[in-house]
Amino acid sequence: MENEVNKSKLKLAIYWGAACGGCCVSVLDVHEHLFDIVAAADLVFWPIALDIKYKDVEAMEDNFIDITLFNGAIRNSENEHMANLLRQKSNVLVAYGSCAHLGGIPGLANMSTRESLFERVYETSESTINPEKTRPQTRVEVPEGILTLPEMYDSVLALDQVVEVDYYIPGCPPTSDRLLEVFTAIVSGSQLPPKGTVIGAQEKPLCDECERKKSENKLVKRFFRPWEIEDDGETCFIEQGLICQGPATRAGCGFRCIQGNAPCRGCYGPTSDVLDPGAKMLSAIATVIDADSPEEIAKVIETIEDPVGTFYRTSLPHALLRKKLFN
Amino acid sequence: MEYNPTIVSFLCNWCSYTGADLAGTSRMKYASNIRVIRVMCSGRIDPTFVLKAFTEGADGVLLCGCHPGDCHYHEGNYKCLRRFHLLQKYLDQMGVDKKRIRLEWISASEGKEFAELANEFSETIKKLGKSNIKEEMKVEDKKSPESAVHRPARMGLQSTVES
Numbered sequence: 001m002e003n004e005v006n007k008s009k010l011k012l013a014i015y016w017g018a019a020c021g022g023c024c025v026s027v028l029d030v031h032e033h034l035f036d037i038v039a040a041a042d043l044v045f046w047p048i049a050l051d052i053k054y055k056d057v058e059a060m061e062d063n064f065i066d067i068t069l070f071n072g073a074i075r076n077s078e079n080e081h082m083a084n085l086l087r088q089k090s091n092v093l094v095a096y097g098s099c100a101h102l103g104g105i106p107g108l109a110n111m112s113t114r115e116s117l118f119e120r121v122y123e124t125s126e127s128t129i130n131p132e133k134t135r136p137q138t139r140v141e142v143p144e145g146i147l148t149l150p151e152m153y154d155s156v157l158a159l160d161q162v163v164e165v166d167y168y169i170p171g172c173p174p175t176s177d178r179l180l181e182v183f184t185a186i187v188s189g190s191q192l193p194p195k196g197t198v199i200g201a202q203e204k205p206l207c208d209e210c211e212r213k214k215s216e217n218k219l220v221k222r223f224f225r226p227w228e229i230e231d232d233g234e235t236c237f238i239e240q241g242l243i244c245q246g247p248a249t250r251a252g253c254g255f256r257c258i259q260g261n262a263p264c265r266g267c268y269g270p271t272s273d274v275l276d277p278g279a280k281m282l283s284a285i286a287t288v289i290d291a292d293s294p295e296e297i298a299k300v301i302e303t304i305e306d307p308v309g310t311f312y313r314t315s316l317p318h319a320l321l322r323k324k325l326f327n
Numbered sequence: 328m329e330y331n332p333t334i335v336s337f338l339c340n341w342c343s344y345t346g347a348d349l350a351g352t353s354r355m356k357y358a359s360n361i362r363v364i365r366v367m368c369s370g371r372i373d374p375t376f377v378l379k380a381f382t383e384g385a386d387g388v389l390l391c392g393c394h395p396g397d398c399h400y401h402e403g404n405y406k407c408l409r410r411f412h413l414l415q416k417y418l419d420q421m422g423v424d425k426k427r428i429r430l431e432w433i434s435a436s437e438g439k440e441f442a443e444l445a446n447e448f449s450e451t452i453k454k455l456g457k458s459n460i461k462e463e464m465k466v467e468d469k470k471s472p473e474s475a476v477h478r479p480a481r482m483g484l485q486s487t488v489e490s
Contacts, residue, residue, distance in 0.1 A: 111420075161466045279374040282417060286374075286410040292395065297412045307417040320378040322464055325422035 010041035013065045015086055017079035018106045018156065019072030023097035024048040026173035030180055040187045060089050069096040073106045074157040078150035087163040098172040098267045100159040102277060103317025107156045110316050110323035111308060114154045155323045169200040172267035172314055175253055201252030201268055209251045210258055212236045219290035223303040237263040238288060243310055248281035267314045276320045278311030332452040334361045335380040336389035339369045341399040342434045343391035349438030357442035358449035370403025374414045377428060384461040387427045387452035394432040424455055
């Protein structure tokens with residue numbers, strides 16, 4: 001395989017851990033620019049599109065790959081093994097997308113234990129018939145040989161909690177425009193930012209970019225879930241009583257959700273000076289509550305259905321409290 | 328040896344810190360496990376402070392501000408109150424006992440009340456026992472022992488506090 005690889009071209013790998021596949025597809029969303037990418041880079045590993053096996057990656061020399069875009073979180077031994085392997089084989093390892101960046105939607109599994117997830121999936125779910133309570137085993141001997149499966153971990157981790165990461169491209173999925181910008185910058189040989197930088201996004205919050213009408217006095221008597229209210233299409237979502245993550249989320253996505261009349265869900269993560277992704281949002285939302293007595297405040301807060309799922313929707317594994325405590 | 332909880336308290340500069348100071352200058356004895364951090368206003372208490380205190384090993388967090396209507400900045404204490412209620416709901420969802428965090432109003436003249444509050448809260452936390460948050464939230468570094476827990480530069484504030 002090495003012989004086929006043009007030495008002057010960049011070697012690019014794209015891999016998925018615990019992901020939905022959307023990040024891999026988002027790379028295809030660059031449409032005809034994919035030809036520009038292929039002209040400048042050889043894709044040496046990309047399970048969604050190319051039939052290259054893990055053993056082929058293992059056979060590569062260390063640092064053989066120039067850039068690896070790793071999407072997906074780490075929640076089993078296979079994800080972890082591949083994260084380590086790709087770290088070893090890549091010059092630049094990029095956490096691509098919310099799951100690799102902060103843990104993403106799979107990270108919400110940190111609100112359950114592995115045991116309770118297995119019980120639900122293999123025993124109690126409505127579509128399951130499993131009277132013998134069979135569970136997948138990591139190792140089974142059959143006449144034909146030994147079969148193995150990766151081991152599922154008790155909690156979900158972001159990529160940088162397992163291996164060192166050079167850059168982060170946030171988003172669920174990252175917008176293809178940002179990916180192209182980053183890729184063009186690398187190919188044109190521009191100076192790379194310092195290690196650990198979030199690239200393809202901005203340092204200011206989304207509210208700075210958002211074009212909806214905002215007033216100074218944000219006061220909310222109750223919060224609504226999106227289907228409970230008719231959005232007027234132009235006023236700030238928070239002023240209408242909808243929880244929008246804009247105040248605590250990085251700009252750079254082009255506020256496409258908001259243009260589609262959906263409040264921001266925070267997939268780009270917080271700006272770089274924020275330690276805990278959801279606490280800032282929790283703080284911002286609490287201050288718009290239009291009530292002063294504890295009883296009234298409690299009533300308004302009752303309308304916030306699921307604080308963890310709302311404020312830490314794509315970032316739970318990177319929160320200060322990264323998983324639920326079961327005592 | 329008796330279990331001695333670690334309690335981090337955030338006191339507002341204008342009322343509660345002065346109140347705690349009054350307890351001191353009046354030579355009142357109160358539970359010594361309260362560590363006081365002075366903030367300009369209870370409205371300055373970012374929920375991150377509370378979560379950080381817990382993940383660094385605090386067993387309880389006490390927030391104190393001026394009585395409603397008395398805030399030096401007019402409404403900072405109301406903001407604190409709203410954040411406190413939402414934070415409690417969040418902590419409850421995360422499986423953290425709500426009783427580990429408490430908000431009380433202490434005026435500059437309430438030294439005695441502060442001393443009583445410190446003793447009472449300290450007793451509550453003693454009954455709850457040691458918090459396992461610090462232990463549970465650690466991310467064990469699996470493959471590279473030379474670099475301890477890898478927190479990226481993105482997160483900016485790096486923890487350097489050692490207890």
